[in-house]
Amino acid sequence: MSETVKMASVSKQYGNSTVVRDVSFVLGEAETVALVGHNGAGKTTLIKLMLGLIRPTNGRVRVLGEDPATGDFAVRQSLGYLPESVSFNMALTGRETLRFYARLKRVGGAPTGDLFDCVGLAQDAVDRPVRTYSKGMRQRLGLAQALLGKPRVLLLDEPTSGLDPALRRSFYDLISELQARGTTVLLSSHALTELEGRADRVIIVDKGVKIADGSLEALRRVARLPTRIRVKLAQTAASPAWLNGGMKWCRGPEGVLEAEVSSDRKVRLLHDITADAAMLSGLTITEPTLDDLYAHFLGGQVTK
Numbered sequence: 001m002s003e004t005v006k007m008a009s010v011s012k013q014y015g016n017s018t019v020v021r022d023v024s025f026v027l028g029e030a031e032t033v034a035l036v037g038h039n040g041a042g043k044t045t046l047i048k049l050m051l052g053l054i055r056p057t058n059g060r061v062r063v064l065g066e067d068p069a070t071g072d073f074a075v076r077q078s079l080g081y082l083p084e085s086v087s088f089n090m091a092l093t094g095r096e097t098l099r100f101y102a103r104l105k106r107v108g109g110a111p112t113g114d115l116f117d118c119v120g121l122a123q124d125a126v127d128r129p130v131r132t133y134s135k136g137m138r139q140r141l142g143l144a145q146a147l148l149g150k151p152r153v154l155l156l157d158e159p160t161s162g163l164d165p166a167l168r169r170s171f172y173d174l175i176s177e178l179q180a181r182g183t184t185v186l187l188s189s190h191a192l193t194e195l196e197g198r199a200d201r202v203i204i205v206d207k208g209v210k211i212a213d214g215s216l217e218a219l220r221r222v223a224r225l226p227t228r229i230r231v232k233l234a235q236t237a238a239s240p241a242w243l244n245g246g247m248k249w250c251r252g253p254e255g256v257l258e259a260e261v262s263s264d265r266k267v268r269l270l271h272d273i274t275a276d277a278a279m280l281s282g283l284t285i286t287e288p289t290l291d292d293l294y295a296h297f298l299g300g301q302v303t304k
């Protein structure tokens with residue numbers, strides 16, 4: 001996998017405040033990476049550094065082998081960017097807007113309807129003023145703008161905020177197609193929850209510091225969060241042998257028992273619990289959610 005973006009010990013300071021601190025990572029061709037963190041964590045600052053809009057106080061930023069702030073225009077042409085809040089000239093039509101950005105980016109020839117098709121902007125909307133567009137349509141136009149010139153690196157700041165679930169799904173379908181073509185896609189997000197199966201890798205930042213970097217699967221493994229098991233006994237007062245197996249069980253009303261079990265002990269315990277199924281009137285297994293995982297890393301318990 002060839003490298004497209006490299007951040008090496010990058011820090012950014014505004015006055016006395018350090019908003020990005022010693023961040024390093026590499027993004028590869030055909031990789032979709034999510035940059036996740038709370039408000040003010042430094043996601044937009046990292047994106048601006050990659051775009052060359054601001055320069056690092058310390059460290060090195062390289063995009064396609066060049067410093068994006070001083071390097072060749074060709075490198076900036078190979079970057080696509082969707083800002084967090086897309087604001088267009090409301091009087092222009094979608095087609096005029098895209099032509100305007102194509103000229104700015106010096107993309108040869110008038111952009112064809114392909115780009116509108118690609119982002120799912122209906123042909124009857126293309127020649128209407130942007131002021132008549134819904135939030136989702138504006139976001140699609142923003143994405144079409146970011147895709148001008150077939151960028152090799154696409155930086156999307158909170159691209160799905162404000163989109164309904166159907167639009168989100170079609171947005172992620174498009175990201176998969178771009179990835180298949182070899183595009184590096186970095187998308188910043190507040191939430192881990194919608195990224196399952198959609199990002200190859202997640203980088204979590206907190207207060208300007210990278211606190212985790214890996215696939216969701218790898219992050220789950222590192223975090224070793226427990227599974228919650230809830231059992232309802234058929235006979236409220238029963239005391240099965242597995243209750244004394246070293247686990248801490250909490251008794252609730254009407255024969256309910258709850259415990260948290262580590263992933264390495266889970267299968268064995270479930271085997272014991274279900275060995276005499278007649279003792280149970282209910283069993284619920286709750287795996288840690290992505291929100292639990294996020295909270296875990298932001299709680300600073302594990303860094304990677």
Ligand SMILES: Nc1ncnc2c1ncn2[C@@H]1O[C@H](COP(=O)(O)OP(=O)(O)OP(=O)(O)O)[C@@H](O)[C@H]1O
Pocket residue numbers: 014019037038039040041042043044045046084190
């Ligand atoms: N030009 C600037 N001057 C001073 N401080 C700034 C500047 N730009 C950003 N910051 C500060 O840097 C920190 C990180 O901001 P940034 O916009 O990168 O966060 P973010 O993770 O993108 O947040 P959000 O999810 O709210 O967009 C914030 O505390 C912000 O106030």
